[in-house]
Amino acid sequence: MTDGGNSVSGGSQRDVVQAGTIGEVHFHGDSAAGPAPSGTGHQLPVENPVFENRDAQTEQVLRELRERAEAVRPEHPSVITVSGISGIGKTALVVHLAHRLKDRFRAMYLDLDEWRTAGSLDHEPLLKHLLHWLGVRDGGPSAEYRHLVGQYREKTQGARLALVLDHVRSADEIRSLLPVSAEAVVLVASQERLSGLSPQVALELALEPLSQEHGEAVLRKLSDGRRPGESAQTLVPLARLCAGFPVALHAAGELLVTYPTRRMERLVADLTKDLHEKGLTVVEAVWNASYGSLAAPAARLYRLLPYHPGYDITLEAAAALLGTGLDDAEDALDGLVNAGLLAMSPRPGRRRMHSLLHAHALRCATRHGDPAETEEGARRLLVWYRRQAERADRAIQTKRMREADTVAGLPYAPDVAFADAVRARAWLDAERMALYGLVAVARDLGEDTHAWSLCEPLWKHYEDHRNHEAAARAFGIGRDCAQRDGSPRAARGLIRMRCQLAQALWSTGRAVDADAADAETRQAVLSAESVVPGEKLHASALEFRGKYLDRRGQRDEAAAYFRRSRDIHRVIENPYGVLLQTFLLGRTLRAAGRLSEARAELEEARRQAEEQSHLRMMGRTAAELARTHRELGRTGQAIISYEDALTHEQARGSAYDQIDLHAELAVLAAETGDTETAERHRARARELRVETGVESSASSESSASEES
Structure with a gap:
């Protein structure tokens, strides 16, 4: 069997090409180091005419061989291993490499699957085949295995060979097939990553899908x-x-x-x-066979992985999904990687399942699993992620309004370590697909409390990353689930969900969403006045109504809501609430053109933020004060406040806020004629946009060109 459709075209694998050169690879070692073996020329499949983009891997191999040839004479052949799931293009790559090497090496391709009986490799006929290629005529070698091995070692001594071994299942089955010549190259294609070939292995390549x-x-x-x-x-x-x-x-x-x-x-x-x-x-039969060879925990994890809604998965999350502890999860993940059913993610410490294998895993779940297994795994995963999200939320901000009870420690999976707020934010962002997806999973499992409770810590991620569409979907589910929940805690949670949903809705910029946000904030205030009058949650509902009105340009009405909210915070002695409403009031007054009033409120907010050592509000108030100074024509004070804000956002690790601040500083510098500073801020803003995925490096270069 070939490795997918990207291996051989225009002829079978028994088609061969005779000796020839392509003149693309040149080594600087001793060209007379070993004899060319007698016998037939190259025996390679015809190269695939639509071979596409394995340039990086090809260059890695050629560079490794060049460096090896220029170094001290090696003691063993160079073994290059190429691993990856079936159908990813391993055969195509090793055949391509062999064609690139055949001007300096005699090349031979062997599909080991053609030499198996009942799944086991028949070494004797295979060695005879190799010896015939090397010039030993039929009847020459003894039929005894040990004599065949001896003959093979003798014929490969010092020979320049490029041997391709395809569909290798283990290191043990190819040891006797490795040439003894230090001048030889062996290209090994295997579904699993091979162990036990050291020190011969010069380079290991793990293939990923094409772009x-x-x-x-x-x-x-x-x-x-x-x-x-x-x-x-x-x-x-x-x-x-x-x-x-x-x-x-x-x-x-x-x-x-x-x-x-x-x-x-x-x-x-x-x-x-x-x-x-x-x-x-x-490849379905190959995948089925790989699944069938798995240990029971690995097979169960494979069936459960499609129900993890994230991009990739960590060991801790896999332990939660499996439910049997960290060691079993680690063994299961290793088993899946070794079987070629799971790949290492581009992100360190994570594994990722290819989309086509995702569909295969679902078929395995249907054939070999049961609904109870799936539901239990999904519920464990949901509860574990909710606990981690709550812990991350508290690492970012210890004191803020939360309505849900916290999840206690879980016996089946360890907690993620959050050393500081920056790492907690990084975790929330890395797991955003899983977290937002699990809100819907909670709804589908009938876990209404988990659904709206998980939305609470997602608020901090939303504040930093402004993913309005995903947040609106999740918070909408949270609102609906809080309504269904019916408990006193959920009645309070419902007010919070309406507020969170409203902001995500009005931020999309669509008129229909703005109308929905209007209704949500109205209802939130009405419910708060009935359920929690004079409490912090009541003040919060007033705040969100004010923010909505500010967004609609109704700034005098908005200012009145912020003042009402601030009054409640003063009565209940909540300094942060007073700080936040003072900031929002100052920002609204600036937008209304009431700059002197705005400056007074924002300077007071900046003082309160520093008094409370609240890093986020120190940055926000400084940024808004900078804009106010700028509109008042106080350029020097504006620059000082902008740089103050930037320092605090850098300390928080909030790249998105830094982008805005660098962009505004660039404009201000350009207005004052400081082109060098302006370009420095524009460049940093572009770098941050690429780092955060706001735009690609190519589009960033294009925008840089347009700015120039």
């Missing part, structure tokens, strides 16, 4: 000339569906060629159905 761009390029090559007049843009949804998986791209290419006039929408629908219901015939 969207290169997936589209594969489809263009496969369909070249078959769909005339069609825009390349129409291939985008098909490439996205294939998710960079070469075997899926080739399956899609077959559809494009087979049905050249069929509508793209139908092709996408047909392939979607095949991928999710049946899988890909060429």
